[in-house]
Amino acid sequence: MPTTTIAGHQVEVNDEGFLTDPSQWDESLGAELAHMIGVDLTDKHWAIVKFLREDYAIMGETATLRRVSTQTGTAVKDLFTLFPVKPAKKMAYVSGLPKPKGCV
Amino acid sequence: MVANKLIKRLDSSQWSVTVVDKNDIHDYQPGYLFIPFGINSPDQIRRTKHPFIADGVELVMAEIDTVDPDGKVVTFTDGRTIGYDYLVIASGTTPRPDQTPGMLGEEWHKSVGEFYTFEGAVALKAAMDRFTGGRLVMHITEMPIKCPVAPLEFVFLADDYLRQRGLRDKTEIVYVTPLDGAFTKPVAARELGSALEKRGIHLESDFMIESVDQEAKVIRSYDEREVAYDQLVTIPLNMGADFVARSGLGDELNYVPVDKHTMQSTAHETIFVLGDASNLPTSKAGSVAHFSVEVFVENFVQLASGRPMTHSFDGHANCFIEAGGGKGMLLDFNYETEPLTGTFPFPKVGPMSLLKESRANHLGKLAFRWVYWNMLLPGRPIPLPAEMSMTGKTPAA
Structure with missing residues (x-):
C-alpha cells in the first residue's frame, strides 16, 4: 500500500486514493481530502461525514447512498448536490472510509 | 427445502415443522429470463407448491402481518396467530417499481418492461415480439438485486435473438448500471465488460436513476443524464418483505441483518434467515440459498440436540x-x-x-x-x- 502525506498526515491509501486505515482520519484530514476533490465542507457536509464515521464504527462497512439518505433524512438529490457526480464514493473518500461495496 | 430436509432429521416426537406461505404457486424463477425469447414456455416454469412439501410438514396458507420476536408469535393478516420456538424467515426479495417515480404508469409492462415476475416476463415476450428496432435499454435501479447476472444474460440473449430476426443492425442495445462497470468484482467486470464490447453493447455506468419519463421515453439520473429508449427493460429496486419492516426486523431495504456464517439473526437468536431475505454480503442467488440451507440444516440439527453449531457458510x-x-x-x-x-x-x-x-x-x-x-x-x-x-x-x- 502506498504511503502519502496529506495536510501533514502520513496516511496509507489504496490505488484509488481511499484511506486503507479509517483510524488514520481526523477532521482536518477530512477537510483536506474534500478540498482535493473540489468540495468545500459546510455544516451539511459535516453532518453527513459524521454519520458515515459513526455508522462505520457500528456496522463495520461504509453506508450505501440509500442508507445515508434514509438514516440522515437527506434526499438523494441533495446528496448529489453536496457531493456532485459520484456521491457515494466521494462521501466515503472524504470520510476516510473504504468505498461502499456494490454487493454482487 | 428447509422443511423437507429438517422433517427427516428432527425427532418427530419433539419437533413439528410448519410452512407458512401466501399462495400455492411455485415458479422456477431462473426460467423468467427465457420467457421473453420463447426459450422456455410459461407452463414449463410454474407448478403448484404443495406436492413438493414432504409428508409430516404442515402447510398454512396465509399472509404474514407481523413477527413478534420477543413473544415468539407470528400474526397473519386475517388475525390468526402461530407461536414458534425457532423461526426461519425465507421471504426473499421483491421488485418494487413503486419506489422509482414514473416507473409504474400506462406503459408499465409495455414499453417499460421487466422479467422478474411471471406476468412481467410474459408481457415482455409480447413486447419483444412487437419490437422492430430502435433503442433497447437494459436498466438496473440499484444493487443488490436478485440474480445479479440476469441483466447481462438478458442483453446477451437479446443480441442473439435480434440477430436471428434480422433486427440487430437496426437496434442499439444499451446497458445502464449504477455500478462503475459491467459487474462489481474486478476479474468478472473485465471479462464481462469485454463480452459486452464484443457484441457492440454500449455500457452506461454510474447511473443512479431519479425517474422514468414514459411520455418522453427517457430515464433520468440524479446527475442529470438522460438515456432514451424505445423499449426499456428495467430491474426495479429490490426490497425484502414489508412484514419484516413492520416487525422492526429489517435494514433500510427490509433485509434482516444476520451472522454471515450461520444466517442467525444478529438481534434474535431464535430467528434464522435464509435465501434473499437476509443481508448476507454475497449474491442474492439461488445457489447461495441452496448452499446456505445445507449449512443451516447441519447447524440446526446440532442446535436441536443442545450442541454448539459448528458449520460455517463461506458465501x-x-x-x-x-x-x-x-x-x-x-x-x-x-x-x-x-x-x-x-x-x-x-x-x-x-x-x-x-x-x-x-x-x-x-x-x-x-x-x-x-x-x-x-x-x-x-x-x-x-x-x-x-x-x-x-x-x-x-x-x-
Whole structure:
C-alpha cells in the first residue's frame, strides 16, 4: 500500500486514493481530502461525514447512498448536490472510509 | 427445502415443522429470463407448491402481518396467530417499481418492461415480439438485486435473438448500471465488460436513476443524464418483505441483518434467515440459498440436540450466465474469493469453463431446470459441495 502525506498526515491509501486505515482520519484530514476533490465542507457536509464515521464504527462497512439518505433524512438529490457526480464514493473518500461495496 | 430436509432429521416426537406461505404457486424463477425469447414456455416454469412439501410438514396458507420476536408469535393478516420456538424467515426479495417515480404508469409492462415476475416476463415476450428496432435499454435501479447476472444474460440473449430476426443492425442495445462497470468484482467486470464490447453493447455506468419519463421515453439520473429508449427493460429496486419492516426486523431495504456464517439473526437468536431475505454480503442467488440451507440444516440439527453449531457458510455462489448463441459462462465465488477464470469442477478437463463462453456451460444451465424440480426442491442431495473450492481456478494477477 502506498504511503502519502496529506495536510501533514502520513496516511496509507489504496490505488484509488481511499484511506486503507479509517483510524488514520481526523477532521482536518477530512477537510483536506474534500478540498482535493473540489468540495468545500459546510455544516451539511459535516453532518453527513459524521454519520458515515459513526455508522462505520457500528456496522463495520461504509453506508450505501440509500442508507445515508434514509438514516440522515437527506434526499438523494441533495446528496448529489453536496457531493456532485459520484456521491457515494466521494462521501466515503472524504470520510476516510473504504468505498461502499456494490454487493454482487 | 428447509422443511423437507429438517422433517427427516428432527425427532418427530419433539419437533413439528410448519410452512407458512401466501399462495400455492411455485415458479422456477431462473426460467423468467427465457420467457421473453420463447426459450422456455410459461407452463414449463410454474407448478403448484404443495406436492413438493414432504409428508409430516404442515402447510398454512396465509399472509404474514407481523413477527413478534420477543413473544415468539407470528400474526397473519386475517388475525390468526402461530407461536414458534425457532423461526426461519425465507421471504426473499421483491421488485418494487413503486419506489422509482414514473416507473409504474400506462406503459408499465409495455414499453417499460421487466422479467422478474411471471406476468412481467410474459408481457415482455409480447413486447419483444412487437419490437422492430430502435433503442433497447437494459436498466438496473440499484444493487443488490436478485440474480445479479440476469441483466447481462438478458442483453446477451437479446443480441442473439435480434440477430436471428434480422433486427440487430437496426437496434442499439444499451446497458445502464449504477455500478462503475459491467459487474462489481474486478476479474468478472473485465471479462464481462469485454463480452459486452464484443457484441457492440454500449455500457452506461454510474447511473443512479431519479425517474422514468414514459411520455418522453427517457430515464433520468440524479446527475442529470438522460438515456432514451424505445423499449426499456428495467430491474426495479429490490426490497425484502414489508412484514419484516413492520416487525422492526429489517435494514433500510427490509433485509434482516444476520451472522454471515450461520444466517442467525444478529438481534434474535431464535430467528434464522435464509435465501434473499437476509443481508448476507454475497449474491442474492439461488445457489447461495441452496448452499446456505445445507449449512443451516447441519447447524440446526446440532442446535436441536443442545450442541454448539459448528458449520460455517463461506458465501459460496455458483452462477451460470447465458451468453446467447447456444453458449454459456459460469461464475463460482465466495466471500473471500472473487469470480476467477479456469475450469469447473475439475482442473483442466472441466467440463465447465469459468468466465468463458462454452457450449457445456449452456447445457449445464438448461439441464438445471430438471435438477431443480426433481432433486433440489424435494430436498434430495445434489453433487455440488456447499463450500467453494479453488481447484481448477486461475488466481487473480
